[in-house]
Amino acid sequence: MPDEIDRGAPLCLIHGRVIDGLGGPPIDDGYMLVEGATIRAVGRAADLRPASADARLVDVEGQTILPGLIDCHTHLVYSGFRSLEEIDRCAIETATINAILNAEKILRAGYTTIRDVGCIGNVAVAVRDAIAQGKVRGPRVVASGRIIAPTSGMIDTLPSHWERRMGLGICADGPNEVVKVVRQQIKDGVDNVKLGASGVEVGPYAYTWMTTMSEDEIRAAVHEAHRWGRTVAIHCQSYDAAKYALRAGADTVEHGTRLDDEAIDLFRRGQTVLVPTLCTLFSVLELGEKLSLLPKHREEMAVNHPLWLDSLRRAHAAGVPIAAGADIGNRYPHGSNARELGFLVRAGLTPMEAIVATTSGAARALRKADTLGALSPGKVADVVVIDGDPLADIRVLQDQARIRLVLQGGRVVAGSLWERAQARA
Ligand SMILES: [Zn+2]
Structure with missing residues (x-):
């Protein structure tokens, strides 16, 4: 089985139900x-050409x-943090170890690519490279650095008389500061x-209905990132935040808790993809009391619950x-x-x-639809069999x-057949 499958020999999965990821009708007895x-x-398995008969068949x-x-x-x-302050208290060394362990858990769940949208220091870049070099196991990582947001905004956790060190976010105010952090x-x-x-x-200060970045700051960041061929994901829970992000040409709007008709119209006229992160919402509703999450966190989520679902529905x-x-890891485990x-x-x-x-x-949101996210000839062989x-x-x-x-890239990297092969080896 997989331990016999070396990368040189063609591999043919046969007699399974094929779902192409593009929304096409499934092939019931496919290869x-x-x-x-x-x-x-x-x-269709019936159409498998004899020329492919030298491939290793896996039924x-x-x-x-x-x-x-x-x-x-x-x-x-x-890693089980209950507040932004707890994240900021985590040392970068601990964060790095946690990230490596979490990456492997995600791969074992059938995820071959993830985008990390905010870490401590530059941990996601380091983990991305370690995975790509085969040093540790994990999905392909599209890496972000720290979350950029203004003073008193999304990721600001400390009173101003405390010195900020290396946390989840970096405060930047005004287009010039924002652009400087993007360039860094x-x-x-x-x-x-x-x-x-x-x-x-x-967060301790700003509420989700508040727009904390100006449209100028957002435009400056998106323009600069795009100039360098990087994508931009924007945390948007207020009505104006989503519209600013959409007008600036962001690649993705994250959460989209409050979307009015104008925002939905902007989505339809542009290229921005909505990432609704329902696990963010339901993990708080489900576990908020059990985990003793902060009152602001739980109360705001209760208010946002119907708005969030209605925005997504429309x-x-x-x-x-x-x-x-899935915004995974804060309450639901990796x-x-x-x-x-x-x-x-x-x-x-x-x-x-x-x-x-x-x-x-998802591949489209990451601007990688030319290589990832579909079972079609020429695409990278990232595949799950369930x-x-x-x-x-x-x-x-x-x-x-x-x-x-x-x-992952044609190599067997996880799954029960892989684990059995590892146990034998
Ligand atoms: Zn998040």
Whole structure:
């Protein structure tokens, strides 16, 4: 089995149900041929050409073949923190170790790519490179640095008479300061710039209905990041934050707690993708009391609950592109990222739409749809094989025991077959 599969020999998964990640009709008795790091062919098993007969066949009957899952909103350093202050108290050394352990958990859950949208120091860049170099196991990481937000805004946790050291965020005020931090982060190797344009439930000062960055600051950051070929993700929970982000041409609006008709219209006329992060909401509603989360955090979330779901419902109805991001790690543990699909379905997406949001839709949000997120010839062979049918019950994706194989760039990197092979070796 997988221990016999070396990268040189073509690998053919056969007799599985193929879901292409693009929303096309599933192929019930399908095959997928992988050569090297690339998907060569996908089709009905009956049409598998004899020329492919030299490939190593892996029979996956009764199982589903999907693109490797993608999470657009993760925080690798989060590890059971209950407040932003707790995150800021975490030493960078501890944060680095946590991030490495969390990356492996996410990979084992079938996620072959993640975007980290805010870490302590420059941990996500370091973890991204360590994974790419094969030093540690984990998904491909699209890395951000610290979250950029204004004084007293999203990530400001300390009174001004306390000196700020290396936390989750970096305060910047005015277009010039914001641009300077963006440039510093680009020098430090980020792929993505994360801005906090509104308050956040978990923050001590600013509320989610407050827009804390000016439109000029946001425009300056987006312009500078795009000039360098980097993407921009913007935390938007207020009405104006979303509109500022959309007008500035942000790549993604994160959370989208408050979206009015004008915002939805801006989505439709631009290229910005909505990452609704329903796990952010439901983890607080579900665990807020048990974890003794701060009153502001829980009270704001209760107010935001109907607004959030209504914003998503109207955006979805209007055809706004949606990508999955679980904001995982703060309350739900890393590796339970696929909870987000369950919440998306609960919020009105079909199971197929939730899968698209976690594959090609997510790749689109990361501006990587040319290589990732779909099972089609020429794409990178990032693949998950799961025992069960997520179209019948989306929750099967949350059951790690059902994950048979995870391929990353054509290599078997996780799944129960991989684990069995490791145990034998
Ligand atoms: Zn987040």
